[in-house]
Amino acid sequence: MLQNYKEILKKNQKRVLALAEDVLKAYELAYEALKESDMDKASKARDMLKDSHDKNSKIDNEIIKTLALFSPEARDLRVVIAYLKIASELTRITDYIRSFAKRVKIQISSDLELGGLQDDVYAFAQSAYKSLRASINAIKTDSEDELENLYRKVNVEESKCDDILSLIEKKLIEQICIVPENASELISFLNGLRRLERISDRSVNVVKLAYFAQKGGKLKL
């Protein structure tokens, strides 16, 4: 294998992993912002992902170049295609994190009380985070066993997210019935949570792509 081809494949992987690390850090900050009602952290989480679309474009262009110049085959081709799509999934996740962080800011500034929902919201955000982290670990691993475990983990956390969100939705509707004047803030907050649910959905796509890269099969997202 040509040395520069090897280097280019490595660079593509590095760029995707760097984007993934940004995503994880920003999520952590957004979550801390929610728990600590910290406006500053919510802003930082948003700022951190400001240029994620540019980074994604760079990855896209480098991968197009790799395809045009090196015509990768078999596993190399799967990996390159997987990186192209993973980068796009991660970029969608950055949009959700930014949007979630924005809603956290609104929630903090409006002094919206979550009351009995708080623990459910934290558990929900934790599950979305765990699915995201596991999917990113799946990109990094070379071990087939670990990949299988991470694949299961992402799917379990994603299911948990779905269940907890339904629970939260029910409770929020009850709360709206009790205090109708908070309805618009609560619905806005619910929309923010739906972004987290989408993060867990996208994490499932990421782990499927990591699985495709390593083990092949048909791509089905």
Next chain:
Amino acid sequence: MAKEMIMEIKDFYFKYASASEPSLKGINLPVFKNKITAMIGPSGCGKSTLLRSLNRIHDLYPGNEYKGEVNLLNQESGEFENILKLKKENELIALRQKVGMIFQKPTPFPMSIFDNVAYGLKLAGIKNKSEIEEKVIKALKGSAIWKEVKDRLNQSAMGLSGGQQQRLCIARAVALKPEILLFDEPTSALDPISTGAIEELISELKKDVTVVIVTHNMQQASRLSDYTAFMYIGELIEYDKTSKIFLEPKEKLTEDYITGRFG
């Protein structure tokens, strides 16, 4: 690092002795130092003819006509010298030491592996045996064939596989420390594994040598070269960075060729 030109082809025409029309018309092409330049194009487009003009190997047959300039950088004076003005046989031999050539079919001499590499060195006037031995070993190592032949240096080169013979030919050329190496479809007679080995070797060689390669294999041109020239019916249609040629060529003809729509 700024790219430095080592050869410049200017308004170059070439006509074979038996032909009525020139086979190459108005070629302008730079060759950059320590870069790989690939020449692609359909059969008969003149890419091998152009390659063979770069070390005047056409002169082995009489009556061919050159017009224009093929300027080679004189590393000592820093001036460009038009190689088309060379007339004397010893000047042409010196040129071919500076601008070596590897052919499509491996051409080992019917002698030992060691002597194949030592032959050119002896011709170049090196007489000291230990110096020759040192240079032969260095060339074989630099051509990624040393491990395979170190225990049979005195055996005939004809017993090597095609890929090994080709690497031996590269070692023979490399031993003379050329400034430019011309490769005329060097892997078209080889299997994929030998092709891979030769490509890795060419890619390594560019640290020390400038490479110009003619290839019919588009993927080889794209993965190996820094610059690509596309030729068609004796003319240079397009020349640019390889990434540009294979991603967004300016000329429709280039695009049609590299996408397999003709040729």
